[in-house]
Amino acid sequence: MESLVNFVVGKLGDMIVKEVQFLGGVGHQVEWVQTELKRIQCCLIDADTKRRKGDERAENWLNELRDVAYRIEDAIDTFYVEIEDNHQEHSSGFLHKFRKLCHKPMKVPGLHNLGKELDKIRDVLDGISKSRVDYGIEALPQDTKRVRSQTDELPMRAKAYLDVDETKIVGLDADKDNILNLLLNSVETPRLAVITIVGPGGLGKTTLARMVYERAKANFDYHIMLSVSEQYNLADVVRRMLNEPPQQVDLESIMPKLKSYLHGKRYLIILDDVWEVSLWEDLQFALPNNENGSRVMITSRSIDVAPVDPKIPPYKLNFLNDKDSLTLLLKTALSCQEFDKKCPNELLELADALAKKCKGLPLALNVLGGILSKKDPTYHAWKDVLNTMDWYSKKGENCMNILAMSYEDMPYYLKSCFLHLVCFPEDYEIEYYCLIRMWVAESIIPQNNKKTMEETAEDCLQQLIQRNMVQLSYNSSKICRVHDLLRDLAIHEAEKINFVTIFRNPQDVNHPHRVARRVSFQSFGDEVIKHIGPKTRSLLYFKVTKRLVKQRKKVYGSRSS
Secondary structure (H helix, E strand, O other): OHHHHHHHHHHHHHHHHHOHHHHHHHHHHHHHHHHHHHHHHOOHHHHHHHHHOOOHHHHHHHHHHHHHHHHHHHHHHHHHHHHHHHHHHOOOOHHHHHHHHHOOOOOOOOHHHHHHHHHHHHHHHHHHHHHHHHOOOOOOOOOOOOOOOOOOOOOOOOOOOOOOOHHHOOOOHHHHHHHHHHHHOOOOOOOOEEEEEEOOOOOOHHHHHHHHHHHHHHHOOEEEEEEEEOOOOHHHHHHHHOOOOOOOOOHHHHHHHHHHHHOOOOEEEEEEEEOOOHHHHHHHHHOOOOOOOOEEEEEEOOHHHOOOOOOOOOEEOOOOOHHHHHHHHHHHHHOOOOHHHHOOHHHHHHHHHHHHHOOOOHHHHHHHHHHHHOOOOOHHHHHHHHHHOOOOHHHHOHHHHHHHHHHHOOOHHHHHHHHHHHHOOOOOOEEHHHHHHHHHHOOOOOOOOOOOHHHHHHHHHHHHHHOOOOEEOOOOOOEEEOOHHHHHHHHHHHHHOOOOEEEOOHHHHHOOOOOOOEEEEEOOOHHHHHHOOOOOOEEEEEOOOHHHHHHHHHHHOOOOO
16 A cells, blocks of 8 residues: 555656646646645554554555545546647647747646546545544654655665575475485386475475475486476476477377487476376376386375375475574574574574474574564564564464565565566466566656666565565576465455456456456456456466457457557
């Protein structure tokens, strides 16, 4: 909400400065709306705090404010379209030059409509301002750590590329050695063997798989590590194994092609985040048993997905013990090699209490460490984190509460960047610089007079990486990924504020009736085309059918997506 209101306030300011010659009699209305929004900004922190504590009135108040902010943005953009149309209509001729010399405003057809809409918006804003008193929402002084000006300098950050740095990994040494032994022991087990690592989300299965992959891959003629996810396409999985370009492939023809390619080779295939046992049941027919120590490794949250191998039972990954939990938290929070020596005893006691709250879950420890790393390393700052976190709400789901706190702890501009990530499907490999350009195009990046928008966007992405909210792919430092649990959090928050409308399966066509401003189609049918309307600001297509593209062109012509 902070991001949206700041963005609209900035847009109104630009409108007053740049388009004053066109505004005529509605200029005072624009200034009133901008001033009123600035007053409301001071209430956002208190309203959001009350919302998170379950105050439905505060949540309704914020929803009303969000809707009117979107309405203001639409009014401004509609007016700009009218200006552009009018400019093209009067872009030549003596009258145009004469008006320009005399600084006389052109008559814009949409000016009257803008005035009428601003009158209606003014009434709504006036009601919102009065209702916040009834709801007990206080106007607090703006906290510069929470409500940062659009033009403030973003903090300088070092590049945070996540190569496999084993010095930062805690509690997996024994697991790594055990898995490597299973992968490389081709004398005792020459046949094709399947190793499955199982454990709940956030336990470190992917990290462990990446570690052993980097250590073991040199011993194989062919090696690959792929993320599969809940909604997978077998033909696409096989296509990626063969490194073929994205296209429609026939499963019946590509499976024999993979088997032929792997024939005679010693291969290592790691399939990360598998949800369905059917994946292995279908894929195994394309994997030859070359009797040369070839291996397949699968990571999964469910033991039911584990393939049945009589000699290699599923490898169950354990939660971290208290000692390792504390070590991982301090490594992340203090970001120095001698973290144990540089941590005062008073902080050590707090860190131990915080670490135990994470119940040995590495993802929660990393994210909590990311929160602490942005605080001053003082007793009062860390004590505040321990006291303010709602550890036992929502059936004691500590991990999700920690993740939620990490989101709430972010400045507004990072929240928008984080929420935008749900536009991409689960386990999607997001190209680093493509993401930066998208953020700039979506106008969710704060302006910084000392940097280009692209440089500022990269700063934002680096901050999300340092907070452990975004990871860089194990295959490339220029590919971004989001952990499933963090993505679930982002979806929950994004849907609450109508940040994006996601279509992931046929059931999503029954989406609640609302104006979809951002639409992300993630594996869908043709029927969802009806959800694109005049208020839609951006469209993202994944796995698009040709029929849908043709249908969209027929309905919307050459409108850009």
